[in-house]
Amino acid sequence: MKNIQISPSILSADFSQLGSEIKRLEEGGADMIHVDVMDGHFVPNLTIGPPVIKALRKNCTLKFDVHLMISPVHKHIESYADAGADIITIHPEATDNLEGSILKIKELNKKVGVSLNPNSEINLIVDHLEKIDLVLVMSVNPGFGGQKFMPEVLEKIKELRKIKNEKNLDFDIEIDGGINFDNCKDAIDAGANILVSGTTIFKSNNGDIKKNIDLLKLK
Ligand code: DX5
Ligand code: ZN
Numbered sequence: 001m002k003n004i005q006i007s008p009s010i011l012s013a014d015f016s017q018l019g020s021e022i023k024r025l026e027e028g029g030a031d032m033i034h035v036d037v038m039d040g041h042f043v044p045n046l047t048i049g050p051p052v053i054k055a056l057r058k059n060c061t062l063k064f065d066v067h068l069m070i071s072p073v074h075k076h077i078e079s080y081a082d083a084g085a086d087i088i089t090i091h092p093e094a095t096d097n098l099e100g101s102i103l104k105i106k107e108l109n110k111k112v113g114v115s116l117n118p119n120s121e122i123n124l125i126v127d128h129l130e131k132i133d134l135v136l137v138m139s140v141n142p143g144f145g146g147q148k149f150m151p152e153v154l155e156k157i158k159e160l161r162k163i164k165n166e167k168n169l170d171f172d173i174e175i176d177g178g179i180n181f182d183n184c185k186d187a188i189d190a191g192a193n194i195l196v197s198g199t200t201i202f203k204s205n206n207g208d209i210k211k212n213i214d215l216l217k218l219k
Contacts (some may be wrong), residue, residue, distance in 0.1 A: 003193065004188055004193055004195065004216075004217050004218070005031035005032065005172075005192075005193065005194045005195070006029070006030055006031050006194075006195055006197065006201075006213050006216055006217060007030070007031060007032045007033065007034040007065045007174065007194055007195070007196045007197075008025050008030045008033065008034060008177070008196070008197060008198065008201045008209075008213070009034040009035075009036055009145060009196050009197065009198030009201075010022060010025075010033060010034065010035060010036070010111070010151065010198070011047065011144075011145045011196030011198050012145045012146070012199050012201070012202040012203065013025075013198075013202060014162060018052070018056060019055075019056065019059055019158060022056055022059070022060050022062075023059065023060070023092070023146045024209055025062070025201075025209060026060060026061070026062055027209075027210075028201075028209030028210040028212075028213050029129055029210055029213045029214065030062060030209075030211075030213060031053065031062070031063075031194075031208075032061070032062050032063040032064070032065045032086070032087070032194075033056075033060065033064050033065060034065045034067060034176070034196045034198075035048070035053060035056075035064055035065065035066045035067065035085070036067050036068040036069065036145075037049060037066060037067065037068050037069060037070055037080070038069045038070070038142075038143065039053050039069070039070035039071070041070070041071060042069050042070050042071040042073075042091065042093075042094055042142075043069045043142045043143035044143050045143045045144055045148050049079075049081035050079045050080060051083070053066065053080065053083040053084055053085065054082075054083040054084060055209055056084075057083065057084030062115075063086040063087060063114075064084055064085050064086050064087070065086070065087045065089070065174075065194075065196075065198075066080055066085035066086075066087060066088050066089065066113065067089045067096075067113075067136065067176070068080065068088065068089060068090050068091070068094070069088055069091065069143070070094060071091070071093070071094035071095070071190075072089070072094060072095065072096070073090045073094040073095050073101060074095050074096075074097065074100065074101045074104065075100065076104055077090070077108070077116040077136060078104070078108060080108050081105070081108040081109075082181070085110060086110060086111060087110065087111040087113055087133070087134060088105045088108075088110045088111070088112060088113065089112075089113030089114065089115050089134065089136045090105075090112075090113070090114060090115065091114075091115045091117070091142075092114060092116075092120070092124050092125055093117075093120070098114070098125070098128060099128065099131075101131060102128055102131050103131075103143070106131070111133040111134060112131070112132050112133055112134070113132065113134035113135065113136050114128065114131060114132050114134075114135060114136070115135075115136035115137075115142075115176075116135065116136070116137055116138060116156065117138050117141060117142060117154070118138055118139065118140070118141060118150050118153055121156075122156060122160060122163070125164070129163065129164075129167065129169055129171060130167070130169060131200070132171055133171055133172065134171055134172040134173075134174055134194070135160055135171055135172070135173055135174070136174045136175075136176055136196075137156055137157055137160070137173065137175050137176070137192070138153070138176055138177050139151075139175055139177040139178050139179065139183055139187075140176075140177030140178050141177075142177075145199050147177060147178050148178055148180065148185075148197045148200070149177065149178030149180065149183050150177070150178070151183070151186070153175070154186055154187065154190040155190075157173055157175065157187065157190040157191045158190050158191055160173055160191060161173065161190070162189030172193055172194050173191050173192045173193055173194070174192065174193075174194035174195070174196060175187045175192040175194070175195055175196065176196035177196070179195050179196060179197040179200060179216065180197070180199075180200045180204075181200065181215050181216065182207075184197075184215075184216045184218065192199045197212075197216060200212060200216065201213060201216070
């Protein structure tokens with residue numbers, strides 16, 4: 001079985017208890033923490049920023065998989081690196097110099113991810129695949145948790161896996177949005193090796209995080 005990692009999205013957590021919520025995720029077997037940063041401009045929602053990430057960093061040893069849904073993003077990259085992000089994922093539409101933003105994240109010794117919205121094609125990032133550590137394939141339109149999974153993005157994941165094999169690249173393929181117990185196997189079979197999930201992990205089986213993470217890993 002491929003090594004499948006689970007990156008729970010704290011967007012679905014109890015925001016009044018974020019510190020203890022990420023503790024629960026850590027104890028429940030999460031491989032990393034997916035932090036959805038939204039600015040109310042790139043997406044129609046506004047969540048958290050560097051001060052909150054800095055506060056959470058103190059009490060969590062897991063990698064912070066920070067998904068920046070903000071634009072313009074370039075000038076903010078350093079503050080997320082300083083706050084404790086381990087993976088910094090940006091949207092190509094949020095920067096006027098994708099190559100420059102990718103290099104900025106690498107200069108800061110962070111893993112770099114690039115995210116494709118459901119309607120964004122691979123050709124937007126194909127020239128950069130050698131330089132990045134992760135492609136985040138959105139299976140919902142970004143902005144909110146609890147949305148319906150868009151199965152058409154599975155073709156994009158299969159295409160990414162094909163390019164990865166042909167070019168002998170080793171970027172991770174992460175899928176994000178509407179992942180549940182019915183579609184997680186399809187996502188894995190298509191080639192995703194990191195699954196983001198918020199609603200399913202926090203709300204299913206009376207919020208039994210360990211059980212929900214194990215079920216998503218097809219254990
Ligand atoms: C949406 C976020 C996702 C979302 C996932 O813009 O990027 O990470 O929070 O939540 P669920 O699993 O509830 O779709
Ligand atoms: Zn996300």
